[in-house]
Each structure stands twice: as structure tokens, then as C-alpha cells.
Amino acid sequence: MKAEIIAVGTEILLGQIVNTNATFLSEELASLGIDVYYQSVVGDNRERLENLVAVAEKRSDLIIICGGLGPTEDDLTKQVVAQHVGQTLVRDEAGYQNLLAFFKKRNRKMTTNNLLQTLVFKDGQALPNTTGLAVGIFFQDKLGTAYLLLPGPPNELNPMFVNEAIPLLKHNFPQEDFFVSRVLRFFGIGESQLVTELSDLIEKQTNPTIAPYAKTHEVTLRLTVKTRDKKIGIQQLDFLENQIQKRVGHYFYGYGDENSLAQVVVNLLKKQNKTVTAAESLTAGAFQATLGAISGVSEVFPGGFVTYSPETKASFLNIEPVFLEKYGTVSRECVEKMAGQAQKLAHTDFALAFSGVAGPDPLEGHSVGTVWIALADSEKIKSECYHFSRGRNDIRQNAVMTGLNMLRRELLS
Amino acid sequence: MKAEIIAVGTEILLGQIVNTNATFLSEELASLGIDVYYQSVVGDNRERLENLVAVAEKRSDLIIICGGLGPTEDDLTKQVVAQHVGQTLVRDEAGYQNLLAFFKKRNRKMTTNNLLQTLVFKDGQALPNTTGLAVGIFFQDKLGTAYLLLPGPPNELNPMFVNEAIPLLKHNFPQEDFFVSRVLRFFGIGESQLVTELSDLIEKQTNPTIAPYAKTHEVTLRLTVKTRDKKIGIQQLDFLENQIQKRVGHYFYGYGDENSLAQVVVNLLKKQNKTVTAAESLTAGAFQATLGAISGVSEVFPGGFVTYSPETKASFLNIEPVFLEKYGTVSRECVEKMAGQAQKLAHTDFALAFSGVAGPDPLEGHSVGTVWIALADSEKIKSECYHFSRGRNDIRQNAVMTGLNMLRRELLS
Numbered sequence: 001m002k003a004e005i006i007a008v009g010t011e012i013l014l015g016q017i018v019n020t021n022a023t024f025l026s027e028e029l030a031s032l033g034i035d036v037y038y039q040s041v042v043g044d045n046r047e048r049l050e051n052l053v054a055v056a057e058k059r060s061d062l063i064i065i066c067g068g069l070g071p072t073e074d075d076l077t078k079q080v081v082a083q084h085v086g087q088t089l090v091r092d093e094a095g096y097q098n099l100l101a102f103f104k105k106r107n108r109k110m111t112t113n114n115l116l117q118t119l120v121f122k123d124g125q126a127l128p129n130t131t132g133l134a135v136g137i138f139f140q141d142k143l144g145t146a147y148l149l150l151p152g153p154p155n156e157l158n159p160m161f162v163n164e165a166i167p168l169l170k171h172n173f174p175q176e177d178f179f180v181s182r183v184l185r186f187f188g189i190g191e192s193q194l195v196t197e198l199s200d201l202i203e204k205q206t207n208p209t210i211a212p213y214a215k216t217h218e219v220t221l222r223l224t225v226k227t228r229d230k231k232i233g234i235q236q237l238d239f240l241e242n243q244i245q246k247r248v249g250h251y252f253y254g255y256g257d258e259n260s261l262a263q264v265v266v267n268l269l270k271k272q273n274k275t276v277t278a279a280e281s282l283t284a285g286a287f288q289a290t291l292g293a294i295s296g297v298s299e300v301f302p303g304g305f306v307t308y309s310p311e312t313k314a315s316f317l318n319i320e321p322v323f324l325e326k327y328g329t330v331s332r333e334c335v336e337k338m339a340g341q342a343q344k345l346a347h348t349d350f351a352l353a354f355s356g357v358a359g360p361d362p363l364e365g366h367s368v369g370t371v372w373i374a375l376a377d378s379e380k381i382k383s384e385c386y387h388f389s390r391g392r393n394d395i396r397q398n399a400v401m402t403g404l405n406m407l408r409r410e411l412l413s
Numbered sequence: 414m415k416a417e418i419i420a421v422g423t424e425i426l427l428g429q430i431v432n433t434n435a436t437f438l439s440e441e442l443a444s445l446g447i448d449v450y451y452q453s454v455v456g457d458n459r460e461r462l463e464n465l466v467a468v469a470e471k472r473s474d475l476i477i478i479c480g481g482l483g484p485t486e487d488d489l490t491k492q493v494v495a496q497h498v499g500q501t502l503v504r505d506e507a508g509y510q511n512l513l514a515f516f517k518k519r520n521r522k523m524t525t526n527n528l529l530q531t532l533v534f535k536d537g538q539a540l541p542n543t544t545g546l547a548v549g550i551f552f553q554d555k556l557g558t559a560y561l562l563l564p565g566p567p568n569e570l571n572p573m574f575v576n577e578a579i580p581l582l583k584h585n586f587p588q589e590d591f592f593v594s595r596v597l598r599f600f601g602i603g604e605s606q607l608v609t610e611l612s613d614l615i616e617k618q619t620n621p622t623i624a625p626y627a628k629t630h631e632v633t634l635r636l637t638v639k640t641r642d643k644k645i646g647i648q649q650l651d652f653l654e655n656q657i658q659k660r661v662g663h664y665f666y667g668y669g670d671e672n673s674l675a676q677v678v679v680n681l682l683k684k685q686n687k688t689v690t691a692a693e694s695l696t697a698g699a700f701q702a703t704l705g706a707i708s709g710v711s712e713v714f715p716g717g718f719v720t721y722s723p724e725t726k727a728s729f730l731n732i733e734p735v736f737l738e739k740y741g742t743v744s745r746e747c748v749e750k751m752a753g754q755a756q757k758l759a760h761t762d763f764a765l766a767f768s769g770v771a772g773p774d775p776l777e778g779h780s781v782g783t784v785w786i787a788l789a790d791s792e793k794i795k796s797e798c799y800h801f802s803r804g805r806n807d808i809r810q811n812a813v814m815t816g817l818n819m820l821r822r823e824l825l826s
Contacts, residue, residue: 012435013449013452015435015436015437015439015442015443016440018433019435022432023425023431023432024428027427027428028428037455037456037458037461038426038454038465039425039432040454041435041453045450052451191483192483192484195526199486199526202486211429213429278719284702284706285693285697285698285719286702288698288719288721289809291697292699292719297697302721302725303721303725303729306705308715308716311715312715312717315758316718316758346725393706394568396702
């Protein structure tokens, strides 16, 4: 079962809108066990759309075309596909009544071009539009190739696909197999190193598959198994994950697409009934704002300090100016003092402190990307120096994640 | 001049990531006057990529292929296109040195698969990668068809396209007509209201065109004129902008794709030699982190406070606990006191304070989305109550931008 998705719309080719329909449809089809081999975008142009449909017919069993079902001169999808498959266009009575009701309700005059939106293929199936006016179409030709025509606006396409198209697809293309997947999240290891560590597993992968993705300062692995039995699928994933954890489990921090280091850290703090504060120079509040994004963080985070200048380091954290002058603000001594003072002043179990050079210029003789991070509790203070590359905001973000990971490790130790 | 964009990556076909590269490249090509006729996506699969390149070669003069230049077994783009155009792959010396330096700096062992990233076409041009390791390639075959191979990660693709590919494309494919565009940025007005205010201008647009885009808590208008004479184009844009400013100039805050409210505020503070601090409850450091993202902000921002709990509001800002108990923390009195105290403690010209309910639960009887923001200087304190909708992080972000805009207005008054 090979599917492809064609989006019709010049505005996509001009970069004015993002083709989120393709993303939505691809994800939905994957969960139905239907493989998407191609996504394409073509403008509102009869000839090029015709050519693309002809190419698609040769390589795919299911062709989903979205966009171009509206009432304007630019909307050509229905006409082009009807001609290609030799269908005449006829009015869909339910769609016509929906159209009349729409204009009546708004007390607006219906122009005749709107009738275009209610036309469907003579031997096709009409898909009602509950959030708009353009009726969708499902049609299967004599060779079994299926065409699914959907409206372009996501708020019309999404419900029509979920409520109308999915039952049709399940009925017409029953898939014995479906997918079960699991996302593992890693911090502190690059994509290429992770792939190298797992190269033999990745090379021989067929089912389950292992897909690595580099995210911002972290890497995820998506393990996916095609199965007819969910229980067996989960066992296969367990077995594979076990092999992975043995090799790179040191860098593993959690599961799931929606997870994050901050979420994991907040969960651990809550579980252990501990609190954290921060004194941020380099990161200027980004560490605390990242914690603040997690719902329920107030249980574990009372607040903290943004000490960007030497003066605020001295006055907010009660550090002697001569101390800062002696060691400089980008130093082990300074960052450890910041963490220790923040922990005392905020009365928390832990305090993180960040100081470094975000750039564009070096500072105190230290190159851009030099970052000191300290972690204090009531008994001890640890610190580490890092050298991050890339731009200003990458350095700051990397520092935030590294600080979160230091705290995570401490909480697990 | 017909161009098309091919993105390579199974993760796009599975709906796991959105194909934002196509959007970015399409927009850039439009501004160069190069028409994009097709966008396609294909998986990490040799045969299907080969077939797609063969189709593209027949219909396009410029084929841009992004993704699949990395070090893993899945990365096939270079090899497939090299074979298609009959090129051997050779090492790019600059890319090789960049790779060595990268691993040396991190003290990490370079695995041989990384060398793949430094291979280029024998008769092609190497495009250096300033934010990653995979070298890009530009190659023109004997019939003049051009191939541009770019890395998949947007933070590598974008600078490589802007800094390396655009000059090459301008040189190799000079266009008689080109586009001049101007981006106007608005805060405090929704997209639909903006479009309504300008509806007659938008309806009759041909050249220049007006394209509205809703961004996160702001709206931009891109005015684009197709012209052969830059001077005349700019005059046309001036005339159109003037009409727009007359109607919605109240919400206008700046020009340009790369601009932001924070950048405008930092520029104004620098120009007026003023400084700002903050006391953040709701936003937990996000306001200060947003300032911190702007290069050179240390001139105008010494640091500030994150006072998430009532205890830190009291202790960090020296506010009597009874005061907080009396008025509650989500109140005009509290947020004004926070701003006033922060301004005094940090010795700045201005202080912003934020308090409110990010959710998911109501707080002190106030519904989710209730936000108080205060702006203090040494003489007076202003405050406003807002009711933002949507989720936790939208509320916090909206508060940050609204605070920036309060300060911007104050600096301009």
C-alpha cells in the first residue's frame, strides 16, 4: 500500500504558508499502517497539476490531494482529477443544502461560483464538510487506485479526514499490520556518536526500526515496530530498548515526544520533595524560565536571581566586589560563590549558577562559548567548565540544558 | 527559470517533522525572482530519490535538494545525485579541516563515517557550513541544469543558503525582474483585524502585493514589488506603506524579518542611555531571558529578580509579607510594589514586574490568563491588567511581549 500526498496551492510554493496538511496527513496515515512514499506541492496551475497526477497514478495506490476545492478561478483540483479519471461532476445534494443554509444564516447573497464547491464525481463518494463549504471526494478507479480530495484549510481538512476519510480507508484498505512506537531521549551525546555506538543495531534494523533525530541540544531515537499484536510489538520494543540502554543508557533521560529535561527534573524534584533556585548571569533568566514552563513548578521552585552585571552579582547575592575583581566573573570561584549564595538566600535544597561568554565578543580573556556552571546544595558545591560553540542563543540554551542535566544526575545519585 | 525543491527525509513522510525548509527556500527564491514550480518530499531511499531526481531534471532548471548530507547510512543524497550527474566524490579540504577542528575542540574521537560529510562533487562548488559539519554542493551539468545540495537542519541550511547559495544563484541566474520587499511588524492587533482595516488595499493588490502573516503574538505584513528598477520599487513600497501606516500605524513597532520587540526596546534603551530591570513572578525569568537574547544587552540590563513564590517576593524585593497577604500576589498593588522595589534595588531607570495566573488552575480567585504588568521609573509606577487566553506558555509569552511593548511606548513618549 503506497500512498502519496499532493498539496495544491501557489501560496505554499511562494513560502507564504507552511504545508502543515502534509505533516498531519502523514502522521495519520502512519498510524493506520499506510506508507507515504512522496509528498508534493504544486501551484494552482492546470497543466502542472495534471502532470503531477499522472506521475502519482503510476507510483501510488492512494493519492491524497488537498487544496483547490474552493469557489475561485484558482481552484482547479476537482476539475483536473475528474478529467484524469474520466468522471463527470454532479451536485452533491447534502453539500448544496449546507451551502444554502450557510448563506441564509449570514443573510448574504450566494454567488454562483460557490456551487462549484458542491460538485462531486458521478461514481465517487461525497465527504461532508462540517466546518466549511467544499465537499470532499473519495473515488477508486477500475484498477483500484484511490483518489481522496480534501479541502485545503486545516480546520476543514482535519475533521473531514478523521471523521470521514479514516473509516473509508480502513474499510477499503484494511491493514493487518499497524505501528507501535516509542521515543527515547538522550542528552550529552551527539547524533553521530549515538549512531556510531548503535551502528550494528541500526544497520540490521528491519522491524523494529530505529530512527535517530537531532533536536536542539539533544537527540531522540524513535523505535517503531510493525505488528499485528500490540503485546508482541511492545515485547519487541522492550528487547531492542534493552540493547540500546546497555550501550548508551548513560545519556538516556526519558521517554516520549512531549517530554523534556525540564519536565524530568521537575518530576524528580517533586518526588523527592526538593527545591531549586538559580543565579543566572550568561543565561539571563532562561534556566528559570525553562523551569517556569512546566506546570506545577511552583512546588519546587520559589524564584531566583538574574545577576547579569558584576554589580548585581555583588548586591543581589551579597558577594564582595573585591572577590569578583580578584577571580573575574567567568571563573570557577565566581560561579561557585553565586550558587552557594543563591542557595542560602532562597533557602532551597539546590542552586544552579551560570556564568560565561555568550558573545559576540570575548570577555575577561575567555573565548565565546566558555561557560561555567555550578550546582550547590547545603553541604557542597560542584562546578564544571564547558566550551560550547555556535551562536549566542545556542550557547545560552546549551548551558540551560546542561544545568538541568547536572541537577538531574545529582537527583539520581 | 523553473526551480523545484526536494526534501529528503523519512521523518517528514512520517509526519514527525514539518518541512519548514521548503517554506524558507520558497520564500527566499521568490524574493530572487526565481519561480518554484514544485516542492517534493521523499524518504531516505535510494531508488525513490533517484526516480525523483530523474523527474525533476526533466522539468526544472534549478533543483534544490535538502537533507541527507549527514554521516549516517540513511544519508544518501550526495551519492545518489553524484551518480545521476556522473560526478565522482572528492574531499573538500576546508570542510575536512572544519570537521577535525570540531572534534578536537570537544575532545571527542572522530569516527570515519563523519568523513562522508566533507565529500563534494569533483567539478562542483563546495558550500562551507558555518553551523555544522556537512558541506553543501552547487553543480551545473552540461545542459545548464543546476543542482544545489543543502544540509537538512534549518540552523545549517538557512545561513548556508543566505550566505553561500544566494550569491551563486544571483551570479549564475541573473533575473531581469526582481523583487523588493519590506516587512512591517505590528503588536497589539490580531491578523483578522489588521486584514479588515486594510481590506480594500489587499483586495486591489497586484503589484506591490501585501501578505499578512500571524506570528507568535504579533502580525507582520510583507509588502513585495516586482520591478526592474530598485529605486522605483522602493518608491512604490513607500507609497503603499504610507497608506498602511495612516490606518494601523498605532500598532507598528518596526521593520524586518529578523527584528523583534526585544531588539527594538534594547535599541531604544541604548540610544537613550537608560537601563531596565525586572521582577518576574508569572514569567519566571522569560522577560529577562528575552532581553538576554539580544547582543549587547549588558549595556542596558544589569540583572533582576525571579520572585515566583510569595516568600521570594518578600525576601528578594524587601516587601512586607502582610502587604502580600492583604492584597494577594495577583493584584495591582503587588505588581506595582514589585516594580517599584526592583527599580530601587537594581538602581535602574525602569523596572517591569509581572504577576498572574499561567494555569492550569486558577489562583487567589483569579482565572487562568489574568496578568498584571507594572512599569516603574524613579518617579512613577503604571500598571495594567490583561486577560490572555490559550495555554500556559502562550500566556507567559504574551505577557513578556506586552511588557516589552509597555516599555517601548514609555521610551517613545
